[in-house]
Amino acid sequence: MVDQQPCADLTGKAVIVTGAGSGIGRAAAREFARAGARVLGVARRLPTLEETADGHPGIAVHAADLRDPDASRQVVEAAVDRWGAVDVLVNNAGATRRMPLAEVTADGVADLFALNVTAPSLLAAAALPHLRATRGMIVNVSSTYGHRPLPGAAHYAASKAALEQLTRSWALELAADGIRVNALAPGPTESQALAAAGLPDDVVEQIKRDxxxxxxxxxxxxxxxxxxxxxxxxxxxxxxxxGQVITVDGGLELT
Structure with missing residues (x-):
């Protein structure tokens, strides 16, 4: 594990982090809490959220399936009911799916975009009045494959490309309100995403090595x-x- 020190004092800020049950989302929720923020961690499974919050009293949890159109409103209401504000929205929840062109289905594409594109959009819309009040910010979590090809998983890459374009467009749309919108594009990062995509353990390990x-x-x-x-x-x-997409990928984008 990398030992990071909080980079600023965010005491009292109200932060929503989706996909907080593992990986980047769990690490982000804990890092915000260490910086003094009040964090609502959101994920589908309550037990994983409770693991995230264990030992971190600044983290509250809310279990929700963000593919449900009503979930976004409920998430924002949960944060506002607790703290009366939303200062930061981190759209981190997402799905990785291997789907070669020959195997594409309408349901497969719709399910992928429901979590990777529609859910962040609905969350941002639900949070918007509160972000205007706090002159807050949105951080979208994309991927290095949002701007480079990914054969065999093109629709995943396309969904992240859509999120990056939403980032740029929202940044211009909301600048007059004092709301900043940026994105992080991580390279391959240790998480449960590959396993969650249904890949066998040996395939996952080979992908990681490659x-x-x-x-x-x-x-x-x-x-x-x-x-x-x-x-x-x-x-x-x-x-x-x-309006920036910042790549954090160990130099992969240079290759």
């Missing part, structure tokens, strides 16, 4: 390394940064 071999710095990322950048984008140090 990815590490392609990364110039020679390894996959740690969730804490990405989380540190998510938190950094929510601090006053980045107050003049909006």
């Amino acid at each position: 990815e590490a071999a392609r990364i110039p710095l020679g390894r996959r990322g740690a969730p804490e390394e990405v989380a540190a950048w998510i938190v950094h984008l929510a601090t006053p140090a980045t107050a003049w940064v909006t």
Whole structure:
């Protein structure tokens, strides 16, 4: 594990982090809490959220399936009911799905985009009045494959490309309200995403080895390394940064 120090004092800020049950989302929720923020961690499974919050009293949890059209409103209401505000929305929840063109189905595409594109959009819309009140910010978690090809999983890459374009467009749309919108594009990072995609253990391990071999710095990322950048984008140090997609990938984008 990478030992990161909080990069700023975010005491009293109300933060929503989706996909907080594991990986980058868990690391981000904990890092925000360590920086003094009040965090609502959101994921589908309550037990994993409770693991995230264990030992971190600044983290409250809310179990929800963000593919449900009503879930976004309920998530924002849960944060506002607790703290009366939303300062930061981190759209981290997402799905990875291997879907070669010959195997594409309408349901497969719709399910992928429901979580990777529609859910962040509905969350941002639900949070918007509160973000206007706090002149807050949105951090979207994309992927290095949001702007590079991914044969065999093109629709996953396309969903992340859509999220990056939403980031740029929302940044312009909301700038007059003082709301900043940025994205993080991590490279291959240690998480449960590959296993959650239904791949066998031996396939997952081979993918990890192949990815590490392609990364110039020679390894996959740690969730804490990405989380540190998510938190950094929510601090006053980045107050003049909006509409950016920041890649954190060990140099993979250079290859």
